[in-house]
Amino acid sequence: MPQYSLLSREEKENELELLRKQYKTICNMNLSLDMSRGRPCRDQAAFAMDMLNCLTPEDMILADGSDVRNYGIPAGILSARKLMGGILGLDPTEVYICGSSSLNIMFDLVSHAYLHGVYGSNEPWRASEHPKFLCPVPGYDRHFAITEYFGIYMINIPILEDGPDMDMVENYVNNDPDVKGIWCIPKYSNPTGVTYSDEVVRRLAALKPAADNFRIFWDNSYVVHDLYGDDKDELANIMDLCKEYGSEDMVYEFTSTSKMTFAGGGLAALGASRHNIDYISKQFAVESIGWNKLNMLMHVKFLKDNETIAALMRKHAAVLRPKFKAVEEILEAEVSDIAQWKNPKGGYFISFNVMDGCATRVYNLCKDAGVKLTPVGATYPYGHDPHDSNIRIAPTSPSLDDLTQATALLCLCTKIATLEKLLTDGEAEEV
Amino acid sequence: MPQYSLLSREEKENELELLRKQYKTICNMNLSLDMSRGRPCRDQAAFAMDMLNCLTPEDMILADGSDVRNYGIPAGILSARKLMGGILGLDPTEVYICGSSSLNIMFDLVSHAYLHGVYGSNEPWRASEHPKFLCPVPGYDRHFAITEYFGIYMINIPILEDGPDMDMVENYVNNDPDVKGIWCIPKYSNPTGVTYSDEVVRRLAALKPAADNFRIFWDNSYVVHDLYGDDKDELANIMDLCKEYGSEDMVYEFTSTSKMTFAGGGLAALGASRHNIDYISKQFAVESIGWNKLNMLMHVKFLKDNETIAALMRKHAAVLRPKFKAVEEILEAEVSDIAQWKNPKGGYFISFNVMDGCATRVYNLCKDAGVKLTPVGATYPYGHDPHDSNIRIAPTSPSLDDLTQATALLCLCTKIATLEKLLTDGEAEEV
Numbered sequence: 001m002p003q004y005s006l007l008s009r010e011e012k013e014n015e016l017e018l019l020r021k022q023y024k025t026i027c028n029m030n031l032s033l034d035m036s037r038g039r040p041c042r043d044q045a046a047f048a049m050d051m052l053n054c055l056t057p058e059d060m061i062l063a064d065g066s067d068v069r070n071y072g073i074p075a076g077i078l079s080a081r082k083l084m085g086g087i088l089g090l091d092p093t094e095v096y097i098c099g100s101s102s103l104n105i106m107f108d109l110v111s112h113a114y115l116h117g118v119y120g121s122n123e124p125w126r127a128s129e130h131p132k133f134l135c136p137v138p139g140y141d142r143h144f145a146i147t148e149y150f151g152i153y154m155i156n157i158p159i160l161e162d163g164p165d166m167d168m169v170e171n172y173v174n175n176d177p178d179v180k181g182i183w184c185i186p187k188y189s190n191p192t193g194v195t196y197s198d199e200v201v202r203r204l205a206a207l208k209p210a211a212d213n214f215r216i217f218w219d220n221s222y223v224v225h226d227l228y229g230d231d232k233d234e235l236a237n238i239m240d241l242c243k244e245y246g247s248e249d250m251v252y253e254f255t256s257t258s259k260m261t262f263a264g265g266g267l268a269a270l271g272a273s274r275h276n277i278d279y280i281s282k283q284f285a286v287e288s289i290g291w292n293k294l295n296m297l298m299h300v301k302f303l304k305d306n307e308t309i310a311a312l313m314r315k316h317a318a319v320l321r322p323k324f325k326a327v328e329e330i331l332e333a334e335v336s337d338i339a340q341w342k343n344p345k346g347g348y349f350i351s352f353n354v355m356d357g358c359a360t361r362v363y364n365l366c367k368d369a370g371v372k373l374t375p376v377g378a379t380y381p382y383g384h385d386p387h388d389s390n391i392r393i394a395p396t397s398p399s400l401d402d403l404t405q406a407t408a409l410l411c412l413c414t415k416i417a418t419l420e421k422l423l424t425d426g427e428a429e430e431v
Numbered sequence: 432m433p434q435y436s437l438l439s440r441e442e443k444e445n446e447l448e449l450l451r452k453q454y455k456t457i458c459n460m461n462l463s464l465d466m467s468r469g470r471p472c473r474d475q476a477a478f479a480m481d482m483l484n485c486l487t488p489e490d491m492i493l494a495d496g497s498d499v500r501n502y503g504i505p506a507g508i509l510s511a512r513k514l515m516g517g518i519l520g521l522d523p524t525e526v527y528i529c530g531s532s533s534l535n536i537m538f539d540l541v542s543h544a545y546l547h548g549v550y551g552s553n554e555p556w557r558a559s560e561h562p563k564f565l566c567p568v569p570g571y572d573r574h575f576a577i578t579e580y581f582g583i584y585m586i587n588i589p590i591l592e593d594g595p596d597m598d599m600v601e602n603y604v605n606n607d608p609d610v611k612g613i614w615c616i617p618k619y620s621n622p623t624g625v626t627y628s629d630e631v632v633r634r635l636a637a638l639k640p641a642a643d644n645f646r647i648f649w650d651n652s653y654v655v656h657d658l659y660g661d662d663k664d665e666l667a668n669i670m671d672l673c674k675e676y677g678s679e680d681m682v683y684e685f686t687s688t689s690k691m692t693f694a695g696g697g698l699a700a701l702g703a704s705r706h707n708i709d710y711i712s713k714q715f716a717v718e719s720i721g722w723n724k725l726n727m728l729m730h731v732k733f734l735k736d737n738e739t740i741a742a743l744m745r746k747h748a749a750v751l752r753p754k755f756k757a758v759e760e761i762l763e764a765e766v767s768d769i770a771q772w773k774n775p776k777g778g779y780f781i782s783f784n785v786m787d788g789c790a791t792r793v794y795n796l797c798k799d800a801g802v803k804l805t806p807v808g809a810t811y812p813y814g815h816d817p818h819d820s821n822i823r824i825a826p827t828s829p830s831l832d833d834l835t836q837a838t839a840l841l842c843l844c845t846k847i848a849t850l851e852k853l854l855t856d857g858e859a860e861e862v
Contacts, residue, residue, distance in 0.1 A: 037502070045491070045500035052725070053484040060476070069476035069693040071468070099530055100723045107718035111542060116580070142720070149547070149717045262500040265725040286580045287538035289573070292531045292726065294483070294696040 003337055004415075004422055012426075016419040019412060023369065026409055031370030033406040038190065038348040039397040040263050043319050047312060048261040051302035059297055068293040075281060076269075080296035084269035086306050087223055088253055089237045095271050096280065098291045102256040102268040106217060107146050109252055109270070112283045113180070113213065114150050119279035120249055121213035125152070125180045128211075134172055134182035136164040138351055138379030138390045140190045143183040143219070147381075152180065154381035159192050163200035170207065177210040181217055187235040188222035191351040191379055191392040193344025195233035205241035207250065218253040218271075224313050225259060226346040227321050233345050239271070248273040257299060259348070260312060267299045323395040324350065327407045334411035338418045341393075350393040351379075352410075358417040359388045365413035371406045434768055435846075435853060443857075447850040450843060454800065457840055462801030464837040469621065469779040470828040471694050474750050478743060479692040482733035490728055499724040506712055507700075511727035515700035517737050518654055519684055520668045526702050527711065529722045533687040533699040537648060538577050540683055540701070543714045544611070544644065545581050550710035551680055552644035556583070556611045559642075565603055565613035567595040569782055569810030569821045571621045574614040574650070578812075583611065585812035590623050594631035601638065608641040612648055618666045619653035622782040622810055622823040624775025626664035636672035638681065649684040649702075655744050656690060657777040658752050664776050670702070679704040688730060690779070691743060698730045754826040755781065758838045765842035769849045772824075781824040782810075783841075789848040790819045796844035802837045 002015060060068055062077060075081065076097025085095040098105055114131070117124040125131045133147045137156045147154055155172065157164045164184070172179045184204070186196040196204075204216060218238055226232035242248040253271030258264060272280065303309050327350055328343045340353045354362055359376040366373050374392040377383040393410070395403055433446060491499055493508060506512065507528025516526040529536055545562070548555040556562045563584045566575060570590075578585055586603065588595045595615070603610045615635070617627040627635075635647060649669055657663035673679040684702030689695060703711065734740050758781055759774045771784045785793055790807040797804050805823040808814040824841070826834055 039502055042498060042501075045498060046488075048500070049488060052486045055483045057477075057480060067473060067476060069479070069696060070473075071470055071689075071694045101719045101721075104719045111546075115542075115546070145717050258502075262725060263502045264721045265500060265723045286576050288532045288535045290532075290695045292696045292723070294693060295723065295726065 004418060009423070009426060012419050012423055016416065016423070019416050019419070023365070023412055023416060026412070027369045029370075031405065031409070033370060033398060033402045034372045035394050035398060035403070035406050035410075036372045036374045037397055038394045040259055040316070041319065041397050041399075044259075044316050045262060047315050048302065051261055051298050054301045055294065055298055059301070068297050071289045073293060074285060074288070074290045075277070076291065077293055077296050077300070079300040080267065083300050083303055083305070084255065084267065085271070087309065088220060088255055088269070088271045090239055090253070090271045093274055094239070094277060095269055096277055096284070097267060097269050097296055098284070098288070099268055100256070100258070100264060100266050100295065102219065102221065102254040102258075103142055105254060105268055105270050106143070106219065108284070108287070109215075109217075109280070110146050110150060110152075110181075112280070113215065114152070116283065118213045118215060119275050123213055125213060128178045128180070130178050132172075132176065132179045134164070134169060134179060135381045136182070136184065136189070137381070138191055138385070138392070139183060140185060140219070141378040141383075143217070144381045147183075155179075156381060156386070157182075159189060159194055161194065163194060163196035166200055166203045170203065173207050173209050173214060175210055179209070180211055180213060181215045183217050183219065185219045185221060186238070187220060187233060188225060188344055188347025190221070190347065191349035191390075193342050193347050193349065193351060195235055198236045201236040201238050202241050205238055205247055206245050207247065209250065214250060216251045218251055220253055220255045221259070222347040223255050224309055225316070225348070226313065227317050227324060228345055229314065229317070231345060239273075249275050252276065257303065259316070260303065260309065261299060265295070267296060320396055322400060323398075323403055326400060326404055327393060327395045330404065330407040330411060334408070335414050339414055348394060348396050350395060352391040352393050353389050354391065354414050355418050355421055356387045356389050358414070358421050359385060359391050361417040361420065362391060362410070362413045365416060366410055369409055369413070371409050373410070435849060440854070440857060443850050443854055447847065447854070450847050450850070454796070454843055454847060457843070458800045460801070462836065462840070464801060464829060464833045465803045466825050466829060466834070466837050466841075467803045467805045468828055469825045471690055471747070472750065472828050472830075475690075475747050476693060478746050479733065482692055482729050485732045486725065486729055490732070499728050502720045504724060505716060505719070505721045506708070507722065508724050508727050508731070510731040511698065514731050514734055514736070515686065515698065516702070518740065519651060519686055519700070519702045521670055521684070521702045524705055525670070525708060526700055527708055527715070528698060528700050528727055529715070529719070530699055531687070531689070531695060531697050531726065533650065533652065533685040533689075534573055536699055536701050537574070537650065537685060539715070539718070540646075540648075540711070541577050541581060541583075543711070544646065545583070547714065549644045549646060550706045554644055556644060559609045559611070561609050562611045563603075563607065563609045564611060565595070565600060566812045567613070567615065567620070568812070569622055569816070569823070570614060571616060571650070572809040572814075574648070575812045578614070587812060587817070588613075590620065590625055592625065594625060594627035597631055597634045601634065604638050604640050604645060606641055610640070611642055611644060612646045614648050614650065616650045616652060617669070618651060618664060619656060619775055619778025621652070621778065622780035622821075624773050624778050624780065624782060626666055629667045632667040632669050633672050636669055636678055637676050638678065640681065645681060647682045649682055651684055651686045652690070653778040654686050655740055656747070656779070657744065658748050658755060659776055660745065660748070662776060670704075680706050683707065688734065690747070691734065691740065692730060696726070698727060751827055753831060754829075754834055757831055757835055758824060758826045761835065761838040761842060765839070766845050770845055779825060779827050781826060783822045783824050784820050785822065785845050786849050786852055787818045787820050789845070789852050790816060790822050792848040792851065793822060793841070793844045796847060797841055800840055800844070802840050804841070
């Protein structure tokens, strides 16, 4: 591939013409591919089929005599709290199980905090005229959608190599009482793949928020979602560090088994200090009599413990690894000079950065050729990428063939958009 | 049993002494019985065991190619919308399935309406300085807890023989723009057992609310929960009537299978106009990617259709009928002169009214003798029964033996409390 920046104007135009011909050929193939969604693929869903029929009549009555087929036990059955606590590195008493969607728990906690408040504070967030949230970017659109829904003003915090820019975070959190929270995906962050360093986690635990109702939303969705076995990122246990600083009430942790067992049909858990769990239990008691304990029990029997989970996750990794590698190899071969990305060691995404001002054009070119990407801007609050540069690649769901085809097109479109931009910028300079 | 009101003061005192001796004997038995909770019993939970292992690998892929083990289909799989629509008498497009708890959907809808508004209105409820809700009483404590949590002022509306006092309801709803909703359990109401008459349902459908964001919360929890086969109450289809009056956006319907399959592990559904469903789908999209479709599919395979459900409900009725009859026979034999109740044709409760000012005393006497009743006042907003008269009996969960013993004690305590009251009132008159 020629180095675009070294080409003359005429050479750029010739190259562009060549690429456009290739593009036209691909358009005529009427592709219909989707790289937009962080979904497990069908092969992965099959791994948990044994969970469906694992319950027997003998399982229905727990050791304490309670019947999982009846109301009650609002925080979840003990064995499920142990299971999810094991994943998060928390004591079972620091875990509350609800439903299948961790996003739903996050929404609920934002809602309760906004309207009614949090443990240890007399003020709900709405008492602030301009409640704010810190949003490490690029990040997860569904997080941003929640805070936007409540009219909470979102502030972009760049994600660096080792996590969010902590100088900025400390400056905001420790000085501005309107800052009520921060969205974090601390391991294999969506979409960057960044895992927060020990130093970053420690600085988060050491925050001294100006607001007494500040919370870290610690969305540990990819906690066991390693791709390369032992060659994995290690995340510090934020609750342990918080306990050193006496700040354990400041953190809400979340995880779910959506990408271990069944997406949308998994088990979702909140991890928090006992103070928080007690407080939230009272708030949640208004909205539910209790959550599906049969689903909890199914998960406990199937996932058993951390070792069994690790073995299951190795199966998932075996399916996903070739997909990530395929994308990364094509990107390396085709666009290493004109785009940047990180090869993550786990998670569900590759964060792909094209030349500033080109992402929307790349997205549209791909769309017109039949390849659907995550909408540009989705990885930023308010759907606005200030650099028009970030594209989230979701390699998990398509087949390897589809993925190869889609990534090749993505590269072609990246080249076209880059050349167009260089030519336009050149014109502007000439004028 | 002597007619208490005809007894002389001395006769009353002698009778009371006799009853207190009986009471002391029972206290020494160290009973520990619970008639407080509207739970199915263990025999009922067993009816749905076949549901647990009913899914096969072939079921996982739906006719449209989507995989129930993956994200998506936020409103629920079509077959589940059909199933729950069948129960409620609604078109599948008028049904949204979420999770297992209909109470949770109610909470969510109050929350969304309070903060963000409802279809067809520009104002969320919080825009009113004093949003209000009508609460037919006695009613369901968990309904009242939701509106109380949002600081919505609750107004008691007496439940008459055929439903809430519609003159009062019309007067409030049609004239006061602060009135945002009404809680209704239209069939076998908790706890009264009253089913709304066709005329009441029609008058509700014909309401012309002063508030453009008013909603009827139609909690049809006991829609198929008949006790005596064909000798059952018939409830008019409010949505059909609303369509006559063009008011179909005014109603949110709810039901769940908690008392058909597994309590807490069932399927919960919202029924509403297509306008409402579209609007709510957008609100719910912020809080979840979708609900547990495996649980939906299990329910569809097991419950199948209205006929299969009716057969299942006959099994439940066979277990529950003797319990209701036992309570009713003891009440009839023991306290028919000094208390009032209705023998319901379905549902989960018997609403028991003692002499004004006696319910708390009855509750405490029962408690001290080892029988737990639903706390007095729970059936009223703010936990306050203005007459101190209503006791909710929940006969479903205890065994027939326990129930017989507990009801006998309840009658004894009712007699004691009544005599005490008559004697005190008599003293007051003499002074």
